[in-house]
Amino acid sequence: MILKEKVMKVLDTVKDPEIPVVSVVDLGMIHNVSVHNDRVTIEVMPTFSGCPALEIIKRNIELAVESIPEVNSLSVAFIRHPIWTTELVSEKGKQELKKFGIAPPEDRVEGEWHVPCPYCGSVYTTMDNIFGPAACRSILYCKSCKNPFEAMKPVSI
Amino acid sequence: MDESIEYRECLIELIYQLADDDFLLAYRGSEWLGLAPHIEEDVAFASISQDLMGHAALYYGLLEELGEGKIDHLTHNRSPEYFRNAILVELPNGTGTYLENPSYDWAFTVVRNYFYTLAKKVRLDSIKKSSYEPLQHIVQKISIEMSYHMMHWEVWFKQLISSTAEAKSRMEEAMSIVFEELGGVFSYGRIGDRMARLSLIESEEVLKERWMVYLNKEKIQYSMKMKQGDGRNGIHTPHLAEALATLSEVYQSVPTAEW
Numbered sequence A: 001m002i003l004k005e006k007v008m009k010v011l012d013t014v015k016d017p018e019i020p021v022v023s024v025v026d027l028g029m030i031h032n033v034s035v036h037n038d039r040v041t042i043e044v045m046p047t048f049s050g051c052p053a054l055e056i057i058k059r060n061i062e063l064a065v066e067s068i069p070e071v072n073s074l075s076v077a078f079i080r081h082p083i084w085t086t087e088l089v090s091e092k093g094k095q096e097l098k099k100f101g102i103a104p105p106e107d108r109v110e111g112e113w114h115v116p117c118p119y120c121g122s123v124y125t126t127m128d129n130i131f132g133p134a135a136c137r138s139i140l141y142c143k144s145c146k147n148p149f150e151a152m153k154p155v156s157i
Numbered sequence B: 001m002d003e004s005i006e007y008r009e010c011l012i013e014l015i016y017q018l019a020d021d022d023f024l025l026a027y028r029g030s031e032w033l034g035l036a037p038h039i040e041e042d043v044a045f046a047s048i049s050q051d052l053m054g055h056a057a058l059y060y061g062l063l064e065e066l067g068e069g070k071i072d073h074l075t076h077n078r079s080p081e082y083f084r085n086a087i088l089v090e091l092p093n094g095t096g097t098y099l100e101n102p103s104y105d106w107a108f109t110v111v112r113n114y115f116y117t118l119a120k121k122v123r124l125d126s127i128k129k130s131s132y133e134p135l136q137h138i139v140q141k142i143s144i145e146m147s148y149h150m151m152h153w154e155v156w157f158k159q160l161i162s163s164t165a166e167a168k169s170r171m172e173e174a175m176s177i178v179f180e181e182l183g184g185v186f187s188y189g190r191i192g193d194r195m196a197r198l199s200l201i202e203s204e205e206v207l208k209e210r211w212m213v214y215l216n217k218e219k220i221q222y223s224m225k226m227k228q229g230d231g232r233n234g235i236h237t238p239h240l241a242e243a244l245a246t247l248s249e250v251y252q253s254v255p256t257a258e259w
Helices: A003-011 A053-066 A091-100 B003-030 B039-065 B071-076 B106-127 B133-161 B165-186 B189-197 B204-216 B238-247 B249-253
Strands: A019-023 A030-036 A039-044 A073-078 A125-129 A137-142 A148-152
Touching: A003 A030, A003 A039, A003 A053, A019 A091, A039 A053, A053 A073, A125 B039, B003 B039, B003 B106, B003 B133, B003 B189, B003 B238, B039 B071, B039 B133, B071 B249, B106 B133, B106 B165, B106 B204, B133 B165, B165 B204, B238 B249
Parallel strands: A039 A073
Antiparallel strands: A030 A039, A125 A137, A137 A148
């Protein structure tokens, strides 16, 4: 396996500490991985600017990639451009979010935000609070199965 | 003066103003934790304050890159007279402290945050067309998160202003206090003319006018003043020194510690 593939493989094991089922790759945070011989450079797009998990994520990426014996030097940096949006969350990431009980980011339809319940799939849901327990999440309520749930706050440019 | 030195001076001054405004308002917002009118508001306001602290960190990070010193030093080890925030964001939430007898004013908080966020939007929209690309990128990111803050404060503002007679009179009282310092938010300080000439941001007058157009939809007639000081030029109220002392208490206890 070439080194870049190995790097991508370990990146898939680095999860968001606040959503421990979704990897940084599936969250769409990895902008670029470049490999020159034994030197690896990773560009990461931060999610929310005030997210306290960002530094932990960076450290976990470093620890994971440094564990590959062929890597001799590593640079992991947050970049300002391009900007992360929820459209970058992969299909796999969306499915995993849903299984974890967090509704994946939905597209806005004519300005309205339709969020199906991650438990029963009903769209008979209401927004309780755009802001939630983490910078990236909102709090909603499902009127069909009567469960409160969280949804990823949509972010687009 | 050499053109590039002048450009750098104006750029750094502008970033300090943006950074210090968000930093202080994040602190004032976090003082409400556990005291907001209801549990959902507590969650929302804490999240907004966290976002604002993140915005301040982005600006301070840029200042660090520009050679102004480490982020921790800029936030925790700078004397009040070097802070460039507007007076509006350093004013306390009310009387008492968050630990002892907090008697905080929700109407003032709603008006301060709504008017400030509106001013922030006007400022950031102008900077998006500015001449310095790294600042443009930061501002684009912040604008996305800010749009949620705007929705939040707009809802509070509109609901309270059209509520009971008591609510209306409290909101009007709060507006008169906020307008007395709102001029300081739009001020760029002593080198403001040059900032506009160097296309870092448009003139104070243009931005104030745009802000008033947004707000006139609410049919409000007040004029903006700078009553208690001139934050952009380092002239602050004693409230700033008190806030900074609390913010940096842990840092100052062991200044050599690694965080």
